[in-house]
Amino acid sequence: MVSPAAATIEPIAPLRPPTPPPSNPSRPLHTLPPPFTSSNLQLLAQGAEALVYKTTFLTPNTPCVVKYRPPKPYRHPTLDRRLTKARILAEARVLVRAGREGVSVPRVLGADWEAGWLVLGWVEGGSVRAVLDGWTERVKNRRKAYEASTGHAEEKEMLDLMSRIGSCIGHLHSIGIAHGDLTTSNIMLKSPSADLNSTTNGQAAVPSSTSSGSAIPSLAGQITLIDFGLASHMVPHSADEEGAVDLYVLERAFSATHPAAEPLFAEVLKAYGQSWKGAKGVLKRLEDVRLRGRKRSMLG
């Protein structure tokens, strides 16, 4: 029980002037492990987890992506090796599995999980994000110009694209894989012209957002999902939840693009609903996830 008389009050020393820690201008650069030398590599992204480079692999005409997970100096070396290996293998396994089942994803071209690298096939094309950005831009311009009629054909094509996206996600979920980071940047429209074995190294079929507003890009091309760094094989008892979180993340990405893009997402869900037998359960769960805002309210 409480016995106040026995204890004393802890005084806490007063505030001292702020002492910011020294910053480190001499930032260590990562050197890639063999066989990769920096000369013919182009850094694409530096995420928290991995450095992503574009280069060629196997033949000078086979463009690829190298994902290198550098050792984390803060982690115990044993734990670091364990995690790096597990994550490279998880990503590679999910991609090989999805590829076998006919979901369009980057192919796996090689790995050394002890050294921390994974080589994936390059996907030539534009992201759905770029498509949406271009589309919303044109919608805005048309509204200004009062020429709603010209958008009709494009509208139909956009809905068809949404439908293909929905089917593709359904296909992925139907084989028991959750993407884990399903943003519009991670859904690509693979250029129909991009031959598998030869790099054109040139124009993507879908222009980036910078060139939007003028010409209407082709929406042909296969829906291809990329960046499976956070993907997982779904656990049966939480499959609805994992699928719903995928859809929720994508829905947020749509609404973040532009309010006009939100109705398009309904088309994604419609096609998703018809794509596989577990879709109903996932869509029902999606309503809960929306209410909850992904995160549950927390106890103090």
Add this chain to the structure above:
Amino acid sequence: MIAIGLEGSANKIAVGVISHPHPSKPPIVLANLRHTYNSPPGEGFQPKETALHHRAWVVRLIKQAVKQAGVKIEDIDCVCYTKGPGMFAPLQSTALAARTIALLWKKPLVGVNHCVGHIEMGRAITGANNPVVLYVSGGNTQVIAYSANRYRIFGETLDIAIGNCIDRFARVLMIPNDPFPGYNVEQLAKHGKHLVDIPYTVKGMDASFTGILAAAELLAKGIDEKLPPEKRLKTESGELVTKEDLCFSLQETVFAILVEITERAMAHVGATQVLVVGGVGSNVRLQQMMGLMARDRGGSVFATDERFCIDNGIMIAHAGLLEWGTGVTTPLEDSGCTQRFRTDEVYVGWRDD
């Protein structure tokens, strides 16, 4: 501007008095007192006993804090208290005390979000202007970044808080609660050498710690000295695993999880500064690991020591006074408290970046 702040969301009752002389000058701590309720070894603190403790101590602390601060009652601008999140009964005792002195002294009340208190205090004493914040305590595990007048939660625990995980791990190993379980785990970990496999669960920017507790039970059984040596847990080199090894492995694993989700948030928002707040934030190994990560990203870590990491009244007075400065007060009829109070519910009107 002067405020008094009352904090009692967990097992500490604390009172602080702070002065904000001018927006361009650092705040001045006039008084900062607290008293901790320690439960017996192998037990956590229960809401009822903790509330009794707070009630027994709060008046004494308020009197002493005002005396120590050397201020007259009429100099105090507002009474700040922790509205939540936290344990309900202790929160209620503290809110009651705050309402009483507010009515007695005829001062406005300001209900403060406990997490925001930690963040603002951390920013004030470290000088980190716009860091990603890792808030780690017995009740909370959140990765937070400021955007458009909110402290937004980028990642958090999907189940139990990190401090809770460490406390329960300590309890399974019968490690004492005094001064607090995490401190004793930290001291034992310094003598650990061997890394034992402990579940590591990260999902995007979120983390999960319940798997660790299940593993802890098994590990504790494996190092029981009553077992014959051949049945006891051994390292790869054949040595017996010790309690110290388990504490070491726990820290290496759970802190790696925390640093990883923090790094993901930093990469996401493009930040280089990181601020660690909350009771677990006083752990030196966590600070060291966070520092290595931040250095790798070309940035730095800001950490406070236990005087401000651990719950205190000053942080409530400080955050409350910032809010009061924007014209916000809590009317008496709304001056309750709440167990659930998300960091991103607070409108941060005092920042304009």
Add this chain to the structure above:
Amino acid sequence: MAQVRTILLPHFEDYPVQVAMFKDVTNASFLRSQLLQANPDFDYAFLDAAMILSPLPLFLAITLSLHSTLSPATSPLRTRTPHSELVFRLHPNNNIGESYRKFGISDDTTNLIAVKFSLTPDVTNESVAKHLSEAVQGVSVDVGEDGSELGLFADLSKIKKIYKVNDGGVKGKGGKKGVTDQVGTVKDERSALENIIMGVMTLKGS
């Protein structure tokens, strides 16, 4: 004179690889016996061309064995030599003997791919061409720069069987509204199979 193609793999430009292909080979059993006797003059990877679908999987096996030869710390060789490693790397499982039986030369092999790493300066395109001309009784097949001829003798059903791909091949793409045109189907099936093989080879031993 046998025609030999020198391959420079990206990132391994300092380590050329000599590749030659023969059809209507009549002395496979002799070649195999030289391998079994470990005759140092016959330090090659002799492969049954029926098991090679296309250049990329072969290039991946070559790349992985070169990588293991050069970086044993992270990717140790699991066989004795770079050439045996190459045969081993092609097989989905970890059985070395089985790798030789399925992918290596057998007494009745008629279409042959010979691979030799230039790890020392004395191994050149010319030296390999000269030696193979004497050693192999068969018709030399010119391998072009992109190596596409390497898949010329692929036995699809054998390859599918060993990599456990059902006869239906890879399942339909993109569901009902798949956008692949019909003309591309055969090519698509090959490239899908190729991708599976490379995935399996990458994950081997994990």
